[in-house]
Amino acid sequence: xxxxxxxxxxxxxxxxxxxxxxxxxxxxxxxxxxxxxxxxxxxxxxxxxxxxxxxxxxxxxxxxxxxxxxxxxxxxxxxxxxxxxxxxxxxxxxxxxxxxxxxxxxxxxxxxxxxxxxxxxxxxxxxxxxxxxxxxxxxxxxxxxxxxxxxxxxxxxxxxxxxxxxxxxxxxxxxxxxxxxxxxxxxxxxxxxxxxxxxxxxxxxxxxxxxxxxxxxxxxxxxxxxxxxxxxxxxxxxxxxxxxxxxxxxxxxxxxxxxxxxxxxxxxxxxxxxxxxxxxxxxxxxxxxxxxxxxxxxxxxxxxxxxxxxxxxxxxxxxxxxxxxxxxxxxxxxxxxxxxxxxxxxxxxxxxxxxxxxxxxxxxxxxxxxxxxxxxxxxxxxxxxxxxxxxxxxxxxxxxxxxxxxxxxxxxxxxxxxxxxxxxxxxxxxxxxxxxxxxxxxxxxxxxxxxxxxxxxxxxxxxxxxxxxxxxxxxxxxxxxx
Numbered sequence: 001x002x003x004x005x006x007x008x009x010x011x012x013x014x015x016x017x018x019x020x021x022x023x024x025x026x027x028x029x030x031x032x033x034x035x036x037x038x039x040x041x042x043x044x045x046x047x048x049x050x051x052x053x054x055x056x057x058x059x060x061x062x063x064x065x066x067x068x069x070x071x072x073x074x075x076x077x078x079x080x081x082x083x084x085x086x087x088x089x090x091x092x093x094x095x096x097x098x099x100x101x102x103x104x105x106x107x108x109x110x111x112x113x114x115x116x117x118x119x120x121x122x123x124x125x126x127x128x129x130x131x132x133x134x135x136x137x138x139x140x141x142x143x144x145x146x147x148x149x150x151x152x153x154x155x156x157x158x159x160x161x162x163x164x165x166x167x168x169x170x171x172x173x174x175x176x177x178x179x180x181x182x183x184x185x186x187x188x189x190x191x192x193x194x195x196x197x198x199x200x201x202x203x204x205x206x207x208x209x210x211x212x213x214x215x216x217x218x219x220x221x222x223x224x225x226x227x228x229x230x231x232x233x234x235x236x237x238x239x240x241x242x243x244x245x246x247x248x249x250x251x252x253x254x255x256x257x258x259x260x261x262x263x264x265x266x267x268x269x270x271x272x273x274x275x276x277x278x279x280x281x282x283x284x285x286x287x288x289x290x291x292x293x294x295x296x297x298x299x300x301x302x303x304x305x306x307x308x309x310x311x312x313x314x315x316x317x318x319x320x321x322x323x324x325x326x327x328x329x330x331x332x333x334x335x336x337x338x339x340x341x342x343x344x345x346x347x348x349x350x351x352x353x354x355x356x357x358x359x360x361x362x363x364x365x366x367x368x369x370x371x372x373x374x375x376x377x378x379x380x381x382x383x384x385x386x387x388x389x390x391x392x393x394x395x396x397x398x399x400x401x402x403x404x405x406x407x408x409x410x411x412x413x414x415x416x417x418x419x420x421x422x423x424x425x426x427x428x429x430x431x432x433x434x435x436x437x438x439x440x441x442x443x444x445x446x447x448x449x450x451x452x453x454x455x456x457x458x459x460x461x462x463x464x465x466x467x468x469x470x471x472x473x474x475x476x477x478x479x480x481x482x
Contacts, residue, residue, distance in 0.1 A: 105129055350391075
């Protein structure tokens with residue numbers, strides 16, 4: 001006969017004979033048998049007098065229940081030994097409640113259980129399978145997902161490598177252009193510095209000529225003044241003499257006075273006057289040339305930023321118009337009406353925000369259109385996602401699927417206001433909206449003087465269908481240019 005396992009004997013001694021589980025708050029009866037406090041209470045439920053021991057049937061007093069603290073301590077040791085034994089045997093773990101090996105898996109609760117748990121009321125009606133079988137089944141499912149995820153990761157890694165390679169190529173191109181720009185501007189700066197030195201040297205030479213002439217004139221004037229002073233002193237002295245002496249050589253004196261006429265020297269020669277005039281003309285031409293160069297660079301910058309945008313003929317979509325908006329027959333203009341029209345509340349229509357979309361939608365390429373905005377009022381123009389919210393309050397911002405500029409309170413804003421105030425002192429009469437779907441960028445231009453207003457940077461607009469968007473406030477009117 002095989003020797004009895006000491007651990008199993010300890011487990012059996014630590015088991016309540018009523019519930020067949022480890023003791024919970026063990027108590028000892030007068031007969032010496034041990035039970036869980038709850039189990040013995042349930043056995044004696046309804047009996048007010050003496051009761052019997054469920055194990056030996058000996059009559060005992062209900063009040064004589066003594067807590068068995070030593071058994072409780074032994075119970076903790078038995079649980080630890082059971083846990084160590086199970087781990088040493090390479091098991092899948094131990095049930096915390098029953099200290100039995102977790103050999104089953106409950107499909108309903110998605111948790112490992114032991115054989116005692118399987119017989120309990122909590123899992124009796126559940127689908128239970130061996131834990132190894134459940135692990136194999138779920139491992140196969142995980143492996144299938146792993147295969148898909150690995151394929152997705154490889155695909156994304158390929159995109160990453162391709163994107164990095166393309167970015168490096170673009171960076172090389174931009175570096176080449178940067179070097180060209182620096183070189184061109186260095187040459188231009190050097191040329192301007194040389195011209196500046198040349199013109200300033202010529203002006204300095206002209207200054208010397210003017211100063212020389214001025215000094216010569218001052219010397220001549222000083223000599224004339226000295227001669228005149230001497231003649232005046234002589235005449236004043238002669239006038240003080242007696243008549244007989246005064247009249248001596250009076251005719252000669254008068255002759256000398258008559259001949260002594262001051263001849264004013266010319267301040268600057270005609271040649272110098274012409275040189276000064278030439279420099280004035282050179283300054284005017286230089287200023288005009290620099291302004292033209294500046295305008296050319298600005299036009300080039302705007303042209304490069306916009307690229308070749310195709311002019312499109314945008315019309316308004318009446319199915320999206322808010323009931324308070326009035327559209328023209330040709331669907332090229334919209335104004336705010338005084339009353340709310342009775343229109344079908346179709347899913348496409350804005351019912352709270354006073355908006356309307358253009359009929360045209362764009363998913364690729366570069367497109368532009370112009371809008372006459374009048375000379376005041378409250379309005380906003382831009383683009384919106386096809387999926388922009390139509391019902392209830394909407395967020396007029398990129399987060400809400402709208403990229404636009406707004407005229408409100410005499411100031412220009414890039415939505416969402418008031419985060420981006422645009423430095424414009426007047427409202428443009430026409431605004432050009434330029435959409436670059438490939439770069440995900442929207443630019444707004446003053447169509448009157450081609451001055452840029454605002455640009456949402458590349459990547460701002462997502463890669464989905466984009467439509468023109470208009471918001472019309474009280475007393476405002478917008479018209480699409482043909």
